[in-house]
Amino acid sequence: xxxxxxxxxxxxxxxxxxxxxxxxxxRAASAIMALEEPIESFLQPDGTLRKIPNxxxxxxxxxxxxxxxxxxxxxxxxxxxxxxxxxxxxxxxxAGHFLSxxxxxxxxxxxxxxxxxxxxxxGDLQMHSTWSDGSQTLEExxxxxxxxxxxxxxxxxxxxxLPVAGGVSMAELTRQHEGIDxxxxxxxxxxxxxxxxxxxxxxxxxxxxxxxxLGRLELVVAAPHSALRIAGxxxxxxxxxxxxxxxxxxxxxxxxxxxxxxxxxxxxxxxxKAARRANVAIEIDGDPxxxxxxxxxxxxxxxxxxxxxxxxxxxxxxxxxxxETAIAHARxxxxxxxxxxxxxxxxxxxxxxxxxxx
Ligand SMILES: [Zn+2]
Numbered sequence: 001x002x003x004x005x006x007x008x009x010x011x012x013x014x015x016x017x018x019x020x021x022x023x024x025x026x027r028a029a030s031a032i033m034a035l036e037e038p039i040e041s042f043l044q045p046d047g048t049l050r051k052i053p054n055x056x057x058x059x060x061x062x063x064x065x066x067x068x069x070x071x072x073x074x075x076x077x078x079x080x081x082x083x084x085x086x087x088x089x090x091x092x093x094x095a096g097h098f099l100s101x102x103x104x105x106x107x108x109x110x111x112x113x114x115x116x117x118x119x120x121x122x123g124d125l126q127m128h129s130t131w132s133d134g135s136q137t138l139e140e141x142x143x144x145x146x147x148x149x150x151x152x153x154x155x156x157x158x159x160x161x162l163p164v165a166g167g168v169s170m171a172e173l174t175r176q177h178e179g180i181d182x183x184x185x186x187x188x189x190x191x192x193x194x195x196x197x198x199x200x201x202x203x204x205x206x207x208x209x210x211x212x213x214l215g216r217l218e219l220v221v222a223a224p225h226s227a228l229r230i231a232g233x234x235x236x237x238x239x240x241x242x243x244x245x246x247x248x249x250x251x252x253x254x255x256x257x258x259x260x261x262x263x264x265x266x267x268x269x270x271x272x273k274a275a276r277r278a279n280v281a282i283e284i285d286g287d288p289x290x291x292x293x294x295x296x297x298x299x300x301x302x303x304x305x306x307x308x309x310x311x312x313x314x315x316x317x318x319x320x321x322x323x324e325t326a327i328a329h330a331r332x333x334x335x336x337x338x339x340x341x342x343x344x345x346x347x348x349x350x351x352x353x354x355x356x357x358x
Contacts, residue, residue: 002039002100005066006032009059010259012075015082021058028059029259033100033288043067097294098258099328107328115331116310120343123152124323126198126221126251126283126311131176132157132166134315138179142191144317152346154219155180156196156251161208162225170213173197177216192346194218194353198251203227205240207247214246218353221283221309223251228263235266242275248356249309249341250275252285252292268297272304279356281307281341286326287319298333308340 006029013025031054032039042050047068049060065072099107108118128134129141136144138155145153155176158165168176180193187193196219200208207214207222214220222241227234242250253271256263275282282301285292290313293301301308310326312319323342330340337343341352 001067002032002035002102003098005039005063006030006100008066008072008075009062012062012078015078015084024056025059026259028055031055032063033098036101036105038102039063040067096256096258096262096291097296097329098288098291099325099332101288101325104325104328107331108324110331113331114334114336116327116335116337116340116343118324118327119149120337120340121150121310121323121327122344122346123150123154123342123349124312124314124320125154125194125196125219125249125309125342126156126285127153127314127320128157128198129155131155131168131172136314136317138176138183138193140317142183142187142193144320146187146191148320150191152192152194152349154194154196154221156198156219156221159197159199159209161200161202165225168197170216173216192350194350196221198223199247200225201237201241203237205237205244207241207244211246214244215357217246218350218357219249220247221249221251221311222247223283224253224255224264228255229261231265233266234264235270238264238266238271239274242271242280243278246357247278247280248353249281249283249311251283251311252287252290252313253282254292256290256292258289258291263292268293268300269304272301272306275301275307276305279307279352281309283309283311284326284329285311285313286322286324286329287313288322288325291325291329293329295329295332298329298335302333302335302339306339308335310340310342 009025009029013022016022049064062072130137158167160167160169177195180195195217197217198221201222201224254263310330312322314320
């Protein structure tokens with residue numbers, strides 16, 4: 001119900017003429033997706049809704065309507081009157097398999113599911129620091145990782161090819177690596193910070209760094225950040241990316257965004273087979289607005305024999321819990337734990353990284 005209501009509120013947001021109302025309904029949709037409990041549990045005996053942060057009175061009325069009657073005549077009337085029903089249906093992503101936070105927690109608790117448990121997860125392999133567009137320092141990443149029971153994490157700031165995301169220059173990377181070496185010395189035996197990068201996959205499938213530069217990193221996540229609204233097939237682009245020497249993980253493979261764009265269209269079977277042959281891991285990105293790939297597509301990657309990386313894509317320490325979204329999708333897909341690189345012991349992980357380095 002949380003997911004259904006959030007989708008309804010997003011549809012409603014899309015047809016608002018006032019920017020303020022649009023943001024209000026969008027904020028309410030995100031707040032519902034982030035609830036840890038089913039929305040029904042917020043209903044009071046008198047039929048009204050308990051106060052939820054970021055959900056205003058008009059969103060509350062819509063929610064009450066849906067909980068009481070199963071639908072929202074208010075939204076249906078507004079959609080019909082807007083003449084945009086078709087647009088909204090196209091924008092809506094009924095097969096997106098986005099999980100609400102409540103569904104994530106339910107999947108983590110569900111003992112009938114196979115796949116990784118929270119305690120099998122030893123470290124997060126995609127996140128951003130103050131060196132690019134993140135707000136967490138390297139020290140904070142280590143402390144927060146230790147607090148979550150991790151034994152490693154990778155810092156994967158954006159590459160210099162992505163200046164809009166504060167991409168790091170090679171000179172900055174050299175200084176960052178000196179800092180990482182010092183921190184690893186301090187935390188030796190307890191925690192290992194891995195020197196990574198998130199490189200951009202260009203439209204032609206090439207990665208926006210030179211081969212020699214990729215070789216200076218321990219971990220390369222290659223991910224699409226441009227040409228994401230092209231309707232045509234992009235199989236060749238994604239196959240080229242996963243067969244690039246030095247790439248370890250195909251990050252958020254589709255580049256989709258909740259309520260905004262479905263991302264890259266490709267023959268994923270072919271991409272997964274190429275990744276399997278190249279020994280490249282397919283990422284399940286746990287950012288709630290990405291959830292890329294989702295459990296449905298992940299089942300096909302399991303069948304293709306792929307390795308997996310389950311990552312938070314966190315930009316702050318508070319977002320490290322997004323890894324749980326990725327773990328939930330892996331559980332729903334039945335990804336075998338031994339195929340998840342985050343669940344390997346550190347020495348096995350480092351050996352795999354070294355074997356693929358450029
Ligand atoms: Zn990215």
